Amino acid sequence: MTDTTSRNTFSLLGLGDMGTALTRTWLTAGHSPTVWNRTPAKAEALAAGGAVAAPSAAEAVAAHPLVVVCLLDDASVGSVLEGVDLTGKDLVNLTTSTPADARARAAWAEERGARYVDGGIMATPTMIGVPEAGGYVFYSGSRAALDTHRAVLEVPAGVRFVGEDPGHAALHDVALLSAMYGLFAGISHAYALTEGEDIAPKDLAPLLSEWLGAMGFFVGNTAERLTSRDFTTGVVSSLAMQVAASGTLLRTAAEQGVDAGLISPYLDLMRRRLESDPAAHGGEDTAGAVLLLKR
Template structure:
């Protein structure tokens, strides 16, 4: 059992993100111990006041909470396979999937550790600012015990006791990111054929994305209730607009794969009898496994 104060933090893994995490803790005045396979990566942090631990075990014993930010979940198990973790508290901010998060939680808890899983929804340059969103999942009591310390990293969010939630939110957020970016790139490719550059289109695209985002709470109510009245437009109306989009892309010589995907999903839903319902009814198609 470690007896370190609540402001003592260890960071294991000093890539770009790990160094940013450790730097944020130092900037907030926390005692910071660091460890990395390549000790040279710690030199800048040591110059700022961090202590370089000779081993992972030393880092664990020096801290009230240990932050993990390494390559992947197998690397986590490799690092801690021979270390005594009984009585320690760990927050794993390594990227992975929800099954890995749950399996790793069981692995650590069976060895006597308190374990939180997390996801960093930010780039290294924003760590330590409100723009950095850090997601956490696992036992709420363990999160609450370190909430104030973790605020040094940015905006903290607790999602629930299921250790896999942070990883699930992470990939769901990536889905949103890539979908918005791909839609913008599709529109940009179309407008370039008329001599409109990306910088000119970007403000209009930003306005469209922000406007669509305001629909989400109302659409979420429909999904959660399982009822999709066509208050704005019926899906069959949207499908006709999708057909126009495909035709325009093909006429312009622009790749039409993305709008064809939209239309294929809508067509399947319409064929299942949902053409008169509103767009969120497509959740039924997204919820099905891919049939190949």
């Protein structure tokens, strides 16, 4: 489906760091969106660069068929759009939310006559409008609405559609961020272990990068095992061996005066998997531990 949105027929509500970065990128590309923010000065500053400042959220929504929302949270979306006529609008919500929030907001929008698309931005504001930075946005919900406005939406960052379930963009977003924070936790623990030793952080850094890169196979390997439910074929480092070795990690943390709180939950998870049935799970790799996380 071809894009039918011209360069001055969409509105953006919310001009925090991300909303401002989005608007500046659209302006640079020759678009002139209508913008609104609770603090009018932010909209007025962008108007100097070619945007159109709307005096109210309702007037911004009324101005164009495409309405992009980038606010603080889901409650802010409901508050800002309360009583605003959404009939015939395509609402693209780039506000960070949970899958349940996104699904509820989609139903709320559709009841008001709008097509709904949820978005999860996988980029910082400094990555917006910089293709080589690799930023993109997960989108889910109305495929027809997304296709209608794809040419506009792909200007600030890449477009990745992950399904018509409105909650899937948020779910993908949080899944990737959760993995990121787990990685950050391990890196932080590694630096804490060497803090105060004659090991410079800048010397440890390339070793960490190299090692973590080598462990990247775990992502695809875990996906394959969770799909097949075969946790034993081709195992190189068994669960039993890793649980036995985990004691060394914890003793080292204690010796170095480091709180093991960042790594002990995963070590405990491996131990629980093993102890639930040593004969069945001892020869597995660690992917099966994922099953213990589902409540």
